[in-house]
Amino acid sequence: MKILHTADWHLGKKLHKHDLSKDHQMFLDWLINLIQEKSIDLLLISGDIFDLANPPIEARTMYYWFLRQMIQLKCKIIVTGGNHDSALMLDAPKEILQLLDIKVVGGATNPIVNEIVALENLVVCAVPYLRDADLRQAIEGESGTSRIENVRLGIKKHYDELAEICQKKYLNVPIIAMGHLYANGSISSESEREIQIGNLASVDGNDFSKTFNYVALGHIHRPQIIGGNERIRYSGSPIPLSFSEKNDQKIVIILEVSENKIQQISEVQVPKFRELKLISGTIENVKSKLIAFQNEAPLKSFLEVEVIEDNFNPLIIKELNDLIGVFDDENAIVLKHKISFKNEVKSSEELFVEGQNLEDISEKEMLQKRLERENALSEIHKEMMMEAFTELLLMVEQDDEN
Ligand SMILES: [Mn+2]
Structure with missing residues (x-):
């Protein structure tokens, strides 16, 4: 089984009033080819599909057009919401998309178990961007040393709960977690909006339970590994979204799963469509x-x-x-x-x-x-x-x- 991890598409994004729809279209055409060529079975998009909570019609059209191509290629998809996305907007068509093998988790679910997607030989904890209200619920009755610490604890607790459920229910299958958050030590560019109290409440690489064999992160637009840990990664955005990313090599990540293990993690460079x-x-x-x-x-x-x-x-x-x-x-x-x-x-x-x-x-x-x-x-x-x-x-x- 092959899984492709990407994030932070920001469909509908404008760079200094200039539309990036041509860049997005070229990326999607390239991605569709790659998925076909490499026979990808599952696509993970870790948040910020759209740039705005209320994206322009063209961006929505592009999103649905892309989903349709995936159905033709028989590639399953899991989409989670980011801090730029409206959880409700993403979730609105989720019932019908579910019928087409497309799982959407726009915002944190209640019960939390609805974030778990069990596939044949693989489990994905599809965690979206966790908003303040979600976190307050998670840590009710507990108190950290500060509000910042509470946010970190809330995020950790959310992942720990999912890990615990998976440990009990799914044995000997790889477990992947998705996330849209600011991880400690990550190097950001100028196009991410600050989240979780101005990035102060960062999550540490060690906060992710060892139960997760891979953590597919979104939010930071530069591809990177967190805390030297190969299994916790940001794929970064596939196209540059600010001038600060002009020299970045954009990538998508491919995981190969066989014999109930992630055998290989490799990066594929996205061609430069625009200088x-x-x-x-x-x-x-x-x-x-x-x-x-x-x-x-x-x-x-x-x-x-x-x-x-x-x-x-x-x-x-x-x-x-x-x-x-x-x-x-x-x-x-x-x-x-x-x-x-x-x-x-x-x-x-x-x-x-x-x-x-x-x-x-x-x-x-x-x-x-x-x-x-x-x-x-x-x-x-x-x-x-x-x-x-x-x-x-x-x-x-x-x-x-x-
Ligand atoms: Mn983003």
Whole structure:
């Protein structure tokens, strides 16, 4: 039996207002081929299928189109919800999808045993992203040292309960757990939204019971192994979702199961459908680099332009804006541009470099910048405000999703 682990597709995602639907379509076409070629029997998608709780129609169409291809290939699917997904939206068609060998677990289930999928010779604990309310239920009557510790304990307890059920009920079969969470020591990029109290309540690799022969994680967009443990992995997103991922090699993971054991875990590289590139230097450097730019990927490149000059000169700002304004190339699109002057005296009034878009600044960065201007506040007060703000943000986001 062959299992493919992927996560964080973020269908419907836009990068600086530019639609990534072509990137997604190319990935899905490639994935369908791979599943056919390698005769994959089971596909695990560990959360963040969609980028938004209420995704655009095109993204939903793409999702259902893909599910249909899997039915034709006789590949079973297990889909779990991520922090970007609406649990209710994902769950809405689950009854009918179940009939088609597609298991959907949008949000934590009650009873928890509904998260367990028993297949021939394999058991999957399909754990979705656990929201605050799910965790509060889990640890009711118990108290850790802090709210952060409680979140960690709640997650651990959820997995421990599933492990216990599996130990009793399923003997001598490999057991896989899915999850959408922030694991301790993982290296994130700029496109994940912070979860579980600003990532403070991280789960440790050792928190996962030894009962799980493999833990298929989602949430972090860079593929990685957790705590040096080969059996706990993030597949990462299959396409870059921010400029910070421009140099990442994207992958999917294939597990081979035979004789009731996971025999092999291997990575398959996802081809680069689109180049994301930083073009940096003086205005003259940037001009010549833009003219000389060659695109080798099938889709137009996305460029980030950064001009760095020594001395402040408003004419250079104008020159850059004009350059970007008329830049029209069949190879590339400039998605963002900015300029900075090395010798410029930084005052609190010029908090942002010229040309930085508001959408590139996270809510927390904005508050951070604002707090930097508050000389009367102590560092501790600033930290407390930031923590309270982080909690509020999380509440607003979770409200949006439900
Ligand atoms: Mn994600």
